[in-house]
Amino acid sequence: MAYVxxxxxxxxxxxxxxxxxxxxxxAPGEPGFAEAEMVYIDPRSCVGCGACATxxxxxxxxxxxxxxxxxxxxxxxxxxYYDVFSHPDRTPLAVVGKQxxxxxxxxxxxVAVAVVGAGPAGLYTADELLKHPEVRVDVLDxxxxxxxxxxxxxxxxxxxxxxxERLFGQIESQPGFRYLLGAEVGRDLLHEELTARYDAVVxxxxxxxxxxxxxxxxDLAGSVSATDLVGWYNGHPDHQDLGLDxxxxxxxxxxxxxxxxxxxxxxxxxPERLVGTDIARPAxxxxxxxxxxxxxxxGRRGPAQAAFTVPELVGLVGLADAGEIDVVVETNGAGLGxxxxxxxLADLAARTPRPGLRRIVLRFLTxxxxxxxxxxxxxxxxVARTRxxxxxxxxxxxxxxxxTEVLATGTVLRSVGYRARPVPGLPFDEAVGTVPHERGRxxxxxxxxxxxxxxxxxxxxxxxxxxxxxxxxxxxxxxxGTARRRGTTERADDLPALLRSRGVAAHxxxxxxxxxxxxxxxxxxxxxxxxxxxxxxELDEVAAGAKRPRRYAGLVRG
Ligand code: NAP
Numbered sequence: 014m015a016y017v018x019x020x021x022x023x024x025x026x027x028x029x030x031x032x033x034x035x036x037x038x039x040a041p042g043e044p045g046f047a048e049a050e051m052v053y054i055d056p057r058s059c060v061g062c063g064a065c066a067t068x069x070x071x072x073x074x075x076x077x078x079x080x081x082x083x084x085x086x087x088x089x090x091x092x093x094y095y096d097v098f099s100h101p102d103r104t105p106l107a108v109v110g111k112q113x114x115x116x117x118x119x120x121x122x123x124v125a126v127a128v129v130g131a132g133p134a135g136l137y138t139a140d141e142l143l144k145h146p147e148v149r150v151d152v153l154d155x156x157x158x159x160x161x162x163x164x165x166x167x168x169x170x171x172x173x174x175x176x177x178e179r180l181f182g183q184i185e186s187q188p189g190f191r192y193l194l195g196a197e198v199g200r201d202l203l204h205e206e207l208t209a210r211y212d213a214v215v216x217x218x219x220x221x222x223x224x225x226x227x228x229x230x231x232d233l234a235g236s237v238s239a240t241d242l243v244g245w246y247n248g249h250p251d252h253q254d255l256g257l258d259x260x261x262x263x264x265x266x267x268x269x270x271x272x273x274x275x276x277x278x279x280x281x282x283x284p285e286r287l288v289g290t291d292i293a294r295p296a297x298x299x300x301x302x303x304x305x306x307x308x309x310x311x312g313r314r315g316p317a318q319a320a321f322t323v324p325e326l327v328g329l330v331g332l333a334d335a336g337e338i339d340v341v342v343e344t345n346g347a348g349l350g351x352x353x354x355x356x357x358l359a360d361l362a363a364r365t366p367r368p369g370l371r372r373i374v375l376r377f378l379t380x381x382x383x384x385x386x387x388x389x390x391x392x393x394x395x396v397a398r399t400r401x402x403x404x405x406x407x408x409x410x411x412x413x414x415x416x417t418e419v420l421a422t423g424t425v426l427r428s429v430g431y432r433a434r435p436v437p438g439l440p441f442d443e444a445v446g447t448v449p450h451e452r453g454r455x456x457x458x459x460x461x462x463x464x465x466x467x468x469x470x471x472x473x474x475x476x477x478x479x480x481x482x483x484x485x486x487x488x489x490x491x492x493x494g495t496a497r498r499r500g501t502t503e504r505a506d507d508l509p510a511l512l513r514s515r516g517v518a519a520h521x522x523x524x525x526x527x528x529x530x531x532x533x534x535x536x537x538x539x540x541x542x543x544x545x546x547x548x549x550x551e552l553d554e555v556a557a558g559a560k561r562p563r564r565y566a567g568l569v570r571g
Contacts, residue, residue, distance in 0.1 A: 014076050015059035016066055019087040020324045021174040022051035022073045025137070025474025031068035034060050038094075041478040047471065050322040053094035070180040070474075071173055083331040090323070090353065124491060125505050127211040128152045129198045132161015133177070133473050134463025135217035137480035140184045142487070149189045151211070151505055155197035156250070157520065157552040158528055159185070161219060163473065165249040168275040169292035170282060172542065177473060185522055195553065196512050196519040204438030208458055210505040213487045213496050215453075216439065220431035220446065220464040226267060230384025231427070234258075235391030239272045239428035246279055246300070248293035248545030250552065258390075259303035261423030265394045267381050268428040269312035270320035274329065276426055277308040281338050281371040291536065291543045309374040309420060313399055313411040315347035316358050316377050323353045329373065330357055338373060339366045345378040345398060380413055384425050393419045431469035453483030457495035460487055524556030531555050 018028070018037070029040045029052060036058035039046040054065065056077070066074040077088050126142055128135045131154035139150045158164060160181055167174045185192065196202060207214045223238035225231065235258060244252030264280055266273045279287070284301040292300075312319055319326075333340045342362035349355040349362070358375070366372060378399045385393040396418060399411035435441035439448050439455060447468050448461045455461055462483040463476055471479075490496035512519045528546060535544035546552050 014061040014078055015056040016054050016061065016063065016074050017056075017077050017080060017084070017088045017091050018052055018054055019073050019075055019080070019084045020328060021071050021171055022324065022472075023071045023174065023177060023474035024049055024051055024472045025070065025477040026052060027068040027070060027474075027477070028052065028065035028074060031064040033062060033064060034058055036060075037065060041481070046478065047475065050472070051324055053091045055095045056088070056092050057095070070177045072176055073173065083327075083334065086327055086330075087324075093353075124148045124213075125211045126150050126213045126215065126487070127207050127505070128215045128217055129207070130154060130161065130217035130219060130463070130465075131156075131159035131192065131194065132217060132219055132463065133163055133181075134219070134466075134476040134480060135161070135215070136181050136184050137477045138215055138217060138462050138484060139190060140187075141480045141484040143184075143187045143189050145488075146189075149191070149505075151191045151193055151508070152185075153193045153196050153198060153202075153519075155195070155200075157195040157524065157549070157556050159192065159194060159525060165244055165247045167247075167473075168243075168279055169246060169290035170278060170286055171275075172290055174473065175291070175542075185525075190522075192521045192525060193508060193512070193519045194521070194525055195556070196508075196517055199437035201512060201515055201517045201519075202508070204436075204459075206511075210508070212491065213458055213460060215460040215462055215483060215487070216436055216448065216455075216465055217461075217463045218433070218436060218465050220433040220469045222432050222434055223427060224430045224432045226381060226427055226429060228381055228383050230386055230391070233384055233386040233391045234389055235386070235423055236384050236425045236427065239268075239276060239426060240431060242276055242426060243272065246292055246296035248291075248296075248547040250547055250549045253293070253295065253547050257299060258423055259299055259305050261421075262304060262306045263420065263422045264305055264308045264424045264426060265381075265420050265422045266308060266310045266426040266428050267394075268320070268430070269310050269375065269377075270428060270430065271322055271325050272431075273310050273426075273428040274321045274325050276428060277310050277373045278329070278332070280305055280308050281373055283337060283371075286337065289541050291532075291541060291545060293545055293547050295547070305371070305424075307372050307374060309376055309422075311379045311381065311396065312375070312377045313380040314377070314409055315401055316342075316344055316355050317347075317350055317352060318401075318409055319354055319358075319375075319377070321354075323357070326354060326357050330361065333361065333364070336367075336370070339364070339370045341366055341372055341374045343374060343376040345376065347377050347401075378411070380411060381425070382413075382417060385419065391423055391425055393421045394425050395419050431464065433465045433469075436465065452486045453479075454486040454490065457490040457493075518553060518557060520556040520559070523559040527559035528552055528555050 026041050029037045036055040037052050039049050131152045142148045142150050223240040241252050245255040329340050332338050340361045342358050349359045379396050382395040382397050398414050398416040401409045402412045404410050432446045450461050453460045460483050532543040
């Protein structure tokens with residue numbers, strides 16, 4: 014028996030470290046790890062011990078004897094990875110999570126680190142830092158809830174991925190970990206106020222806004238960004254006033270990355286597929302009564318350049334096989350080659366749509382030209398056909414032709430990538446939308462990790478190796494003495510009082526646990542994992558009502 018990595022591999026490589034025979038690749042440090050859509054188990058070397066399955070935070074690893082029919086394709090994909098790539102120079106085991114540098118041995122006392130942003134990148138960073146017993150980590154977030162895009166980005170029908178909550182729950186329970194939730198750096202606290210109190214400040218603030226299309230009509234009512242839509246169906250308190258009109262038959266999504274596929278799946282989902290998830294209730298009701306029959310997903314380049322990943326496409330094939338939706342492929346004249354993506358698309362293209370089913374149309378070689386509207390609302394999208402041309406670096410680019418048509422629609426969803434906002438007090442590269450850094454170091458004492466560091470790419474688990482790199486830079490600077498608090502006696506313990514004096518009621522782990530328990534309680538009554546609280550005042554109220562232990566002494570650690 015061999016184990017198989019299936020959907021929803023998070024690529025954090027926990028399994029790689031757990032494997033006693035080094036049969037899971039690509040491993041951190043090996044070519045292709047950072048871009049890998051998933052990791053793969055070599056069926057010929059796997060000894061079937063199951064250590065990887067135990068280590069996997071999202072339950073994506075199964076014995077090949079226990080694969081469901083729609084998971085069989087992953088057995089072939091795992092094996093094929095080793096047939097296609099030979100890796101003679103594989104490093105034995107990469108170092109993620111293995112280093113242990115004992116700062117305390119040098120008598121330097123406690124090290125205090127602030128991590129700004131409680132999403133996956135921030136929590137993996139805290140975890141990496143807390144491997145050193147002398148380090149204390151305060152994790153701040155502007156929201157009263159942690160977990161960032163795990164809570165507010167991962168699609169509600171991907172509950173397996175959301176199981177990473179268990180891992181984050183373990184991270185936040187470690188000694189030396191403290192939350193300050195509900196405090197926004199740059200508004201409630203200044204960067205300088207953090208650097209005065211902490212030996213190191215790490216920004217893990219992600220990319221909270223969307224890239225623009227730059228075409229006419231983009232701001233009409235009914236032209237919606239993926240950031241807003243994803244936040245809406247995931248119950249993010251900042252995105253509940255979306256006012257989405259789903260009375261039209263067709264939605265057009267611009268861009269064909271994984272976010273576009275998430276949105277297309279959710280907007281074509283039958284209510285039964287969503288009812289048992291943690292989808293926000295207003296979104297559930299709107300989608301359950303929606304008139305949408307077709308979601309057209311536009312890729313400006315061809316099938317071979319599609320931005321979605323194979324595991325996500327496999328998920329769509331599974332829905333089509335189960336008779337839940339049709340998936341229609343319109344290559345627009347592009348050929349279909351031999352890559353896994355293209356083979357799956359060819360299989361879909363050969364199918365005949367079934368009457369009565371909602372459908373997702375994957376259309377290629379098409380760009381939006383302008384959003385059309387009447388009375389301030391979207392009525393259609395003018396699109397143009399493209400052709401591919403290789404640039405000087407051999408990269409295929411879409412060249413717009415003058416062949417245009419209008420797709421009638423009431424909703425245009427712009428899903429062309431996220432974009433970070435500048436961090437007050439830090440430099441910002443407007444061209445790429447990231448903070449300039451060297452291996453996570455902005456300057457000694459200030460660091461970045463996650464999307465604000467590398468841009469909006471990669472998967473949940475990509476943040477683990479990313480965090481390891483930034484933490485190495487922090488440790489190097491602490492070793493060199495360049496990252497220590499200098500010339501100040503201010504301590505982080507005064508932050509809750511300082512925030513209160515500014516009218517900001519930040520809370521800690523107890524407040525978050527109260528929200529979590531309340532959401533689970535409401536969810537249980539509705540037969541689903543949780544029912545999210547979606548307004549800021551109610552989130553704050555539930556957190557504030559959390560019972561304090563008798564020996565309460567300020568906002569104690571943990
Ligand atoms: P993405 O993967 O970067 O895809 C962006 C898409 O927008 C591409 O198809 C891109 O086309 C297109 N695009 C960009 N500018 C355009 C323009 N001006 N006109 C037309 N099309 C344009 O971004 P994403 O979907 O937002 O995903 C962000 C990251 O999160 C990705 O790494 C993704 O894999 C990850 N994610 C993962 C999961 C998962 O694992 N389940 C789920 C959601 C997100 P070109 O390729 O031609 O540039």
